[in-house]
Amino acid sequence: MRTWLRISTETVLLKWDDEQLNDIIHNMFLPWRYEDCSPTYEVIIKRSGKGYSLQAPDVDTLCLDKETLVTNLEYTLTLLSQKIFDTYIQIHASCVDFNGNGVLFLGSHGSGKTTLALTAISNGFKALTDDITVLCEDHQSVIGFPRPFKVTDNTWNMYPRIVPEDCPYYKFSEDNTYVFFYIPQGSYYADETRLKHIVFPVRRKGPADIRQMGETEALRKILVQGMNFYLKEDGCVNDVLKLLRTAPPLEIAFSDHWDAISKLRDILL
Amino acid sequence: MDINTVPKRIDTSEKITLSDGLILHQKKMIHTLNATGAEIFELCDGERSVQNIVNEMASRYPDGVTDALIIDYIDQLHESKLVELIQ
Numbered sequence: 001m002r003t004w005l006r007i008s009t010e011t012v013l014l015k016w017d018d019e020q021l022n023d024i025i026h027n028m029f030l031p032w033r034y035e036d037c038s039p040t041y042e043v044i045i046k047r048s049g050k051g052y053s054l055q056a057p058d059v060d061t062l063c064l065d066k067e068t069l070v071t072n073l074e075y076t077l078t079l080l081s082q083k084i085f086d087t088y089i090q091i092h093a094s095c096v097d098f099n100g101n102g103v104l105f106l107g108s109h110g111s112g113k114t115t116l117a118l119t120a121i122s123n124g125f126k127a128l129t130d131d132i133t134v135l136c137e138d139h140q141s142v143i144g145f146p147r148p149f150k151v152t153d154n155t156w157n158m159y160p161r162i163v164p165e166d167c168p169y170y171k172f173s174e175d176n177t178y179v180f181f182y183i184p185q186g187s188y189y190a191d192e193t194r195l196k197h198i199v200f201p202v203r204r205k206g207p208a209d210i211r212q213m214g215e216t217e218a219l220r221k222i223l224v225q226g227m228n229f230y231l232k233e234d235g236c237v238n239d240v241l242k243l244l245r246t247a248p249p250l251e252i253a254f255s256d257h258w259d260a261i262s263k264l265r266d267i268l269l
Numbered sequence: 270m271d272i273n274t275v276p277k278r279i280d281t282s283e284k285i286t287l288s289d290g291l292i293l294h295q296k297k298m299i300h301t302l303n304a305t306g307a308e309i310f311e312l313c314d315g316e317r318s319v320q321n322i323v324n325e326m327a328s329r330y331p332d333g334v335t336d337a338l339i340i341d342y343i344d345q346l347h348e349s350k351l352v353e354l355i356q
Contacts, residue, residue: 214287214289215290216289217289217303219287223299223301237299
């Protein structure tokens with residue numbers, strides 16, 4: 001069994017020999033599936049005893065069960081994608097689109113990026129990416145990073161309404177810490193968008209409130225909380241500044257995700 | 270810190286002025302200064318003493334910034350190797 005994934009200008013051939021993986025693999029990477037062509041990279045999954053072996057460029061690992069395999073596969077494709085996007089700036093942020101206006105949610109782990117993005121998708125926004133956003137060279141457009149949305153088990157239990165109605169999800173077991181969401185093409189997914197705002201979520205009691213941030217404060221937050229923010233050898237400060245001047249930074253303080261997205265929609269209309 | 274000490278800015282590789290602050294890019298370190306911090310940094314010209322800088326900031330912001338805060342800030346700039354202390 002095989003499928004081709006299109007990542008930027010490169011093609012990754014994914015091969016596996018266990019039919020039980022069909023559903024997971026096809027759905028996890030559905031937005032990036034491609035017609036067969038000469039691949040640049042190969043990722044091969046084979047049954048090995050009770051588990052699986054996973055082989056890819058710079059990766060050769062044994063996974064004891066399906067759950068571990070899926071986690072490693074997602075991680076392997078993330079590493080490969082980061083390698084493909086090597087010359088691009090990659091920001092630790094989720095990204096959604098509303099009527100052609102792109103919004104980055106940027107912050108440290110647990111700040112609410114993914115939950116806000118999923119809530120947005122349930123409210124008429126389109127998904128681009130969860131966790132890593134790729135900045136185009138014009139500093140005005142961003143493209144989706146090929147990675148399925150996922151939330152922790154805790155978030156899933158706390159916010160069961162965040163899943164769009166017809167968006168399938170895959171939860172392995174009660175013990176597994178992640179729930180993967182498939183964001184299918186069509187109404188929920190956008191490939192590229194022009195950035196309108198960078199939004200820094202902050203959890204705070206009371207109704208949602210949006211304020212403009214100064215350049216210095218936003219820059220500091222991006223550099224500190226960007227964590228996986230990709231630093232080019234000649235420094236990224238000027239790139240970040242161009243980004244901030246293209247997409248003015250906002251802070252959104254909220255306790256309820258639906259309230260926050262409703263306020264954000266009002267700004268983008 | 271002796272208030273007669275004279276702080277002097279150390280040349281950084283890149284200085285970027287923002288609408289509300291300053292960025293100093295020094296090898297692999299990036300320092301962000303808010304607007305007030307940027308003013309204090311600019312006053313560290315190698316000629317003004319700490320006391321001179323305190324007096325100047327007091328004239329600009331009579332109700333704003335305390336002497337102790339300014340002295341502490343210059344100390345932080347020194348700790349971050351953004352200024353050197355003469356004398």
